Amino acid sequence: xxxxxxxxxxxxxxxxxxxxxxxxxxxxxxxxxxxxxxxxxxxxxxxxxxxxxxxxxxxxxxxxxxxxxxxxxxxxxxxxxxxxxxxxxxxxxxxxxxxxxxxxxxxxxxxxxxxxxxxxxxxxxxxxxxxxxxxxxxxxxxxxxxxxxxxxxxxxxxxxxxxxxxxxxxxxxxxxxxxxxxxxxxxxxxxxxxxxxxxxxxxxxxxxxxxxxxxxxxxxxxxxxxxxxxxxxxxxxxxxxxxxxxxxxxxxxxxxxxxxxxxxxxxxxxxxxxxxxxxxxxxxxxxxxxxxxxxxxxxxxxxxxxxxxxxxxxxxxxxxxxxxxxxxxxxxxxxxxxxxxxxxxxxxxxxxxxxxxxxxxxxxxxxxxxxxxxxxxxxxxxxxxxxxxxxxxxxxxxxxxxxxxxxxxxxxxxxxxxxxxxxxxxxxxxxxxxxxxxxxxxxxxxxxxxxxxxxxxxxxxxxxxxxxxxxxxxxxxxxxxxxxxxxxxxxxxxxxxxxxxxxxxxxxx
Amino acid sequence: xxxxxxxxxxxxxxxxxxxxxxxxxxxxxxxxxxxxxxxxxxxxxxxxxxxxxxxxxxxxxxxxxxxxxxxxxxxxxxxxxxxxxxxxxxxxxxxxxxxxxxxxxxxxxxxxxxxxxxxxxxxxxxxxxxxxxxxxxxxxxxxxxxxxxxxxxxxxxxxxxxxxxxxxxxxxxxxxxxxxxxxxxxxxxxxxxxxxxxxxxxxxxxxxxxxxxxxxxxxxxxxxxxxxxxxxxxxxxxxxxxxxxxxxxxxxxxxxxxxxxxxxxxxxxxxxxxxxxxxxxxxxxxxxxxxxxxxxxxxxxxxxxxxxxxxxxxxxxxxxxxxxxxxxxxxxxxxxxxxxxxxx
Numbered sequence: 001x002x003x004x005x006x007x008x009x010x011x012x013x014x015x016x017x018x019x020x021x022x023x024x025x026x027x028x029x030x031x032x033x034x035x036x037x038x039x040x041x042x043x044x045x046x047x048x049x050x051x052x053x054x055x056x057x058x059x060x061x062x063x064x065x066x067x068x069x070x071x072x073x074x075x076x077x078x079x080x081x082x083x084x085x086x087x088x089x090x091x092x093x094x095x096x097x098x099x100x101x102x103x104x105x106x107x108x109x110x111x112x113x114x115x116x117x118x119x120x121x122x123x124x125x126x127x128x129x130x131x132x133x134x135x136x137x138x139x140x141x142x143x144x145x146x147x148x149x150x151x152x153x154x155x156x157x158x159x160x161x162x163x164x165x166x167x168x169x170x171x172x173x174x175x176x177x178x179x180x181x182x183x184x185x186x187x188x189x190x191x192x193x194x195x196x197x198x199x200x201x202x203x204x205x206x207x208x209x210x211x212x213x214x215x216x217x218x219x220x221x222x223x224x225x226x227x228x229x230x231x232x233x234x235x236x237x238x239x240x241x242x243x244x245x246x247x248x249x250x251x252x253x254x255x256x257x258x259x260x261x262x263x264x265x266x267x268x269x270x271x272x273x274x275x276x277x278x279x280x281x282x283x284x285x286x287x288x289x290x291x292x293x294x295x296x297x298x299x300x301x302x303x304x305x306x307x308x309x310x311x312x313x314x315x316x317x318x319x320x321x322x323x324x325x326x327x328x329x330x331x332x333x334x335x336x337x338x339x340x341x342x343x344x345x346x347x348x349x350x351x352x353x354x355x356x357x358x359x360x361x362x363x364x365x366x367x368x369x370x371x372x373x374x375x376x377x378x379x380x381x382x383x384x385x386x387x388x389x390x391x392x393x394x395x396x397x398x399x400x401x402x403x404x405x406x407x408x409x410x411x412x413x414x415x416x417x418x419x420x421x422x423x424x425x426x427x428x429x430x431x432x433x434x435x436x437x438x439x440x441x442x443x444x445x446x447x448x449x450x451x452x453x454x455x456x457x458x459x460x461x462x463x464x465x466x467x468x469x470x471x472x473x474x475x476x477x478x479x480x481x482x483x484x485x486x487x488x489x490x491x492x493x494x495x496x497x498x499x500x501x502x503x504x505x506x507x508x509x
Numbered sequence: 510x511x512x513x514x515x516x517x518x519x520x521x522x523x524x525x526x527x528x529x530x531x532x533x534x535x536x537x538x539x540x541x542x543x544x545x546x547x548x549x550x551x552x553x554x555x556x557x558x559x560x561x562x563x564x565x566x567x568x569x570x571x572x573x574x575x576x577x578x579x580x581x582x583x584x585x586x587x588x589x590x591x592x593x594x595x596x597x598x599x600x601x602x603x604x605x606x607x608x609x610x611x612x613x614x615x616x617x618x619x620x621x622x623x624x625x626x627x628x629x630x631x632x633x634x635x636x637x638x639x640x641x642x643x644x645x646x647x648x649x650x651x652x653x654x655x656x657x658x659x660x661x662x663x664x665x666x667x668x669x670x671x672x673x674x675x676x677x678x679x680x681x682x683x684x685x686x687x688x689x690x691x692x693x694x695x696x697x698x699x700x701x702x703x704x705x706x707x708x709x710x711x712x713x714x715x716x717x718x719x720x721x722x723x724x725x726x727x728x729x730x731x732x733x734x735x736x737x738x739x740x741x742x743x744x745x746x747x748x749x750x751x752x753x754x755x756x757x758x759x760x761x762x763x764x765x766x767x768x769x770x771x772x773x774x775x776x777x778x779x780x781x782x783x784x785x786x787x788x789x790x791x792x793x794x795x796x797x798x799x800x801x802x803x804x805x806x807x808x809x810x811x812x813x814x815x816x817x818x819x820x821x822x823x824x825x826x827x828x829x830x831x832x833x834x835x836x837x838x839x840x841x842x843x844x845x846x847x848x849x850x851x852x853x
Contacts, residue, residue, distance in 0.1 A: 030564045120624060122608045122612040126608055152684060261566065309562040336527055340516055344520065353565075365549070373527050375530075410546075411530070415532075448545075
């Protein structure tokens with residue numbers, strides 16, 4: 001599993017507040033990058049244990065002469081240990097951006113490093129690979145692109161047997177992949193997809209996680225839907241990915257996270273989702289969701305949201321495929337435990353990660369939209385009230401909750417009978433008064449459906465909840481609502497028209 | 510958020526779907542101004558709906574978040590030596606040993622002792638270098654397969670294959686795992702090294718043999734045996750380990766006790782016989798020979814008799830016809846006790 005680290009130039013004595021501040025800064029930077037479609041991240045594999053054993057952990061800036069000296073020693077030193085130490089010193093220097101720049105501009109340096117990478121001295125080879133990995137992690141394109149002469153060897157070594165070395169090669173490749181389209185245009189003809197397809201059969205979890213990372217970087221590329229995903233789907237990768245996502249004692253969360261993200265990128269591209277469905281993608285992901293919900297129930301494991309997020313997305317987007325629409329067909333997802341799992345995750349995320357609530361509710365929408373069975377499950381398992389508890393969280397969550405309720409209500413009177421009246425009314429009073437037009441609009445849609453299918457409740461005298469509020473004026477509730485709407489300056493014209501039509505329609509009955 | 514108590518046990522229950530209530534839609538439901546229609550929603554990858562989850566993902570990649578699982582323990586062990594016969598490399602960690610073993614001892618050509626990074630490259634090498642049938646067939650059809658995983662192309666010659674690797678797959682022209690098979694009379698430098706290192710001989714940077722390379726204080730000769738065509742004895746040069754035997758001025762001729770096979774070389778060059786000839790005589794689990802000493806003759810011209818050299822090791826196996834006790838002073842370096850000295 002990815003070893004812990006606190007940053008490339010590890011600060012000594014970092015306080016919690018500083019870390020929080022750094023995290024907020026990083027978050028802001030990532031959001032900005034995403035909006036500009038420049039969201040790129042690399043992974044650094046640095047063995048903390050190794051560095052502790054070596055002593056000093058501070059990256060040093062090396063000059064040209066020092067770099068040359070280390071390279072010469074590594075290449076021609078008489079003593080094996082001396083050669084290794086030279087490369088270790090070079091590697092530590094390469095943790096610093098300035099040393100990286102000096103290195104790549106030094107003539108013959110990369111050629112020497114590649115020579116050491118391909119030497120038969122195993123430990124030198126490992127150290128050379130670590131040097132290359134440091135370079136691959138650079139934020140400067142020139143530094144990462146200077147590693148290109150090594151890529152054919154990195155790919156060749158993927159079919160070896162040394163798990164640590166392969167892991168290192170994969171993370172290095174993953175960092176290079178994300179660097180630029182030019183790099184990918186080189187890696188693709190060099191056979192990266194078949195190499196990954198062969199390597200995915202490795203029994204080593206660390207290798208698999210690294211492979212998932214490298215593949216996810218490849219699949220994120222802008223040109224992926226045209227240039228990369230078709231060949232990935234044409235290989236054995238999808239079957240292996242789904243196998244690695246199957247729940248059970250062999251499921252490794254670190255590995256699953258990476259491949260779940262891979263699947264997410266593949267599914268979003270819509271190149272051939274029918275293939276994934278035919279390979280059992282829906283049922284695998286559904287069972288995985290159950291498994292994660294079970295884990296959430298048992299422990300308070302941090303990091304499970306990292307896996308849940310891509311799984312939710314994959315399921316939700318796959319459900320929109322035509323292949324799934326065939327009612328009663330083999331590709332349908334019908335197990336109501338999926339809804340149960342979703343609610344358990346909703347409860348978990350309310351506490352731990354409220355920002356993921358919309359994605360959970362999105363899946364709930366896609367499950368209930370065209371499925372009377374799932375809508376019935378919500379009613380029979382008494383899951384409407386918990387949903388209403390989410391309304392105050394945010395406007396986005398409110399709209400989604402109301403949409404799910406509309407999904408249930410639009411199925412007809414048998415469904416509305418269980419929805420209305422009940423705790424829904426006071427909640428709707430709250431949402432109708434929202435300043436967000438979408439919330440209000442969705443509330444009106446829901447009310448319309450409820451009153452359409454349960455007209456006897458809306459204005460009849462036997463309404464237990466309405467009576468104390470509106471008696472002896474059954475319409476006072478509606479009038480009160482409309483008056484509220486009209487009083488809100490932010491409402492758009494549609495709301496006024498909707499309200500007046502709605503009032504007119506119901507008062508005429 | 511309060512969930513019904515029975516929900517948690519439902520998760521552990523059997524799969525099943527609820528029997529749906531009857532659906533009865535009224536056309537007035539979607540009549541204007543109301544427009545709700547239940548539908549599944551798809552979001553493309555770059556949609557803003559995914560912003561929060563994407564940011565979390567990237568924070569994880571950048572390691573600001575906690576890891577999903579803990580890192581495995583990596584125990585330190587007391588120093589130990591590689592157990593492969595002929596290899597004296599010392600290690601203090603299992604991971605380093607694992608990499609060493611896979612690099613040097615795993616995919617080793619039993620004919621010439623070269624090590625390869627993968628089974629595939631080893632198979633290609635054996636086919637193209639040691640299989641006489643391949644030589645015959647390659648004269649008539651395209652036999653040289655592309656080295657890239659997933660590419661099924663074949664070529665008439667190694668040179669065509671190299672051109673394909675460079676043009677189609679953007680491989681470097683000096684790709685180290687595509688060395689051409691050397692023919693008779695080629696240059697001294699680099700011909701008989703392990704494929705990974707392309708350094709001239711004698712500078713102390715060793716070429717590795719299949720049996721492993723020296724490490725630390727343990728010096729070993731690292732010579733590769735030739736593998737020529739079945740009928741020919743090839744003349745070629747070889748790399749030497751640090752402190753190893755010097756090629757200049759020495760020559761050897763192969764001798765195989767009882768087989769009657771021999772060849773005499775001229776001073777300054779030496780020849781060895783195809784290793785296939787030695788293989789039937791080796792015990793089944795013997796390591797690949799690193800050196801086969803030869804009969805006297807040219808040896809009188811050697812600056813220093815090999816058998817007195819501190820790095821002398823002979824791993825040929827139980828050649829009963831020419832078995833000699835190692836001379837006094839010769840060190841066997843903890844090898845298999847099948848050590849020989851030539852008689853001079």
